[in-house]
Amino acid sequence: MKNYYDVVIIGSGVAGCFSALHLPKEMDICMVTKEQLNKSDSFLAQGGICVETSADDYEAFMEDTLKAGHYENDRESVDMMIKSSAEVIHELIDYGVAFETRDGELLYTKEGGHSKPRILHFKDETGKAITHTLLVKTLENRHVRVFEETTMVDLLVKDEHCIGVQIESPDGLLNLYSKFVILATGGVGGLYEHSTNYRHLTGDGIAIAMAHGVAMKDLSYVQIHPTTLYSEEPGRRFLISEAVRGEGGILLNKAGERFTDELKPRDVVSKAIHEQMEKDNLPYVFLSFAEIETDVKERFPAIYERCLREGYDITKEPIKVVPAQHYYMGGIKIDLEGRTSLECLYAAGEAACNGVHGANRLASNSLLESLVFAKRAALDIAAREDTFEPVFLSSKEYQDGRELLEERREKLKGVLRNE
Numbered sequence: 001m002k003n004y005y006d007v008v009i010i011g012s013g014v015a016g017c018f019s020a021l022h023l024p025k026e027m028d029i030c031m032v033t034k035e036q037l038n039k040s041d042s043f044l045a046q047g048g049i050c051v052e053t054s055a056d057d058y059e060a061f062m063e064d065t066l067k068a069g070h071y072e073n074d075r076e077s078v079d080m081m082i083k084s085s086a087e088v089i090h091e092l093i094d095y096g097v098a099f100e101t102r103d104g105e106l107l108y109t110k111e112g113g114h115s116k117p118r119i120l121h122f123k124d125e126t127g128k129a130i131t132h133t134l135l136v137k138t139l140e141n142r143h144v145r146v147f148e149e150t151t152m153v154d155l156l157v158k159d160e161h162c163i164g165v166q167i168e169s170p171d172g173l174l175n176l177y178s179k180f181v182i183l184a185t186g187g188v189g190g191l192y193e194h195s196t197n198y199r200h201l202t203g204d205g206i207a208i209a210m211a212h213g214v215a216m217k218d219l220s221y222v223q224i225h226p227t228t229l230y231s232e233e234p235g236r237r238f239l240i241s242e243a244v245r246g247e248g249g250i251l252l253n254k255a256g257e258r259f260t261d262e263l264k265p266r267d268v269v270s271k272a273i274h275e276q277m278e279k280d281n282l283p284y285v286f287l288s289f290a291e292i293e294t295d296v297k298e299r300f301p302a303i304y305e306r307c308l309r310e311g312y313d314i315t316k317e318p319i320k321v322v323p324a325q326h327y328y329m330g331g332i333k334i335d336l337e338g339r340t341s342l343e344c345l346y347a348a349g350e351a352a353c354n355g356v357h358g359a360n361r362l363a364s365n366s367l368l369e370s371l372v373f374a375k376r377a378a379l380d381i382a383a384r385e386d387t388f389e390p391v392f393l394s395s396k397e398y399q400d401g402r403e404l405l406e407e408r409r410e411k412l413k414g415v416l417r418n419e
């Protein structure tokens, strides 16, 4: 494996792929990913991806995002995300993503916290449709080399510049040097007992960057999703998309009574469910599909199949649901171009934070945000690429840095658990 690239990207979800696709073809790029290419949270996204449906939607989209985020959002970031949304969606369509349409027009759906329909989807497997397409396009590019089952274990830093990463692969440890590094390592759900995230997503990029003193933002903002399928088995929790409630799904207590407005933002609905669980003295509440007007088997095929395997026929009976960790609003602090506080280190996607979500993410804003800011990071790198020469570490310099790293790596876990 060669050990010098123009750009090293860590992570193969939507943020990693979209940044790779927007880097110039003349650049030599390496993308490494911890497990197989199809094992990223991007593949799991069910509900959809937001888009500004017309210029008239701007104010409402802004207000919905700010309201969900408790007005703690960075307005400039939200503005950038909304104004870039149509262009990004057109790029996806050009790449071949087949969003649902009706009479030849894009079909918009609604989820909690949205005042109007503005979410594009492909059945209940939007993330798979987008990420598979982006991965195929990425792999078609000869200038991008992709390594699976390869884990970043450290950043290489010299003279306050990021000059590469250390990776661990089945062949052992290796230093990969590069002009730029993009951390697109996703969220932190693997650190939680109950989460919808893949178990291997343990906030590695955030922890390693933090250990090197890179600035962080909103570290305590963790989103709990109101509805995951209740299970007594350990492991990843299966998400019951917000779109189910958006299309008429009703939450019920043990007496079969409705107890909350299902379309409030996620944190509000999660709190109402927790309170109801306490009142009912049960570790779950119920979600009924009976009021949904569309054909639920057709609209939510993956949810239908999964629930059937767990013993529920959603066309006939309610299911048991419980809130679980779902998304991380905080992370590595970035500016609008994806730059972190460490020179030549960029971050994108769920690992990064520019305040776009504030204290709570509006449903279906994260795929969009990941794509918008990953693209901006790539374009920023493209614009400054020529000004950097290769830099390498001596083995003594590397060893000195490592000792400090071990000591500080545990910090993140404590922060996330509010210790």
Ligand SMILES: Cc1cc2nc3c(=O)[nH]c(=O)nc-3n(C[C@H](O)[C@H](O)[C@H](O)COP(=O)(O)OP(=O)(O)OC[C@H]3O[C@@H](n4cnc5c(N)ncnc54)[C@H](O)[C@@H]3O)c2cc1C
Binding pocket: 010, 011, 012, 013, 014, 015, 016, 032, 033, 034, 035, 039, 040, 041, 042, 043, 044, 045, 046, 047, 048, 049, 050, 126, 127, 150, 151, 152, 153, 184, 185, 186, 187, 196, 197, 198, 200, 201, 202, 204, 205, 239, 326, 327, 348, 349, 350, 351, 363, 364, 365, 366, 367, 368, 370
């Ligand atoms: C069940 C579920 C449903 C969702 N539904 C929606 C939705 O409908 N709409 C929406 O907008 N958002 C949704 N989200 C959120 C959205 O999917 C994610 O926020 C988004 O996909 C994050 O993309 P990403 O590229 O930043 O990270 P990911 O797609 O999680 O990718 C992270 C990548 O980093 C790699 N990685 C991590 N650590 C290392 C390491 N140390 N070394 C090498 N590689 C590493 C991983 O292997 C992976 O490839 C959902 C999330 C979940 C879990």
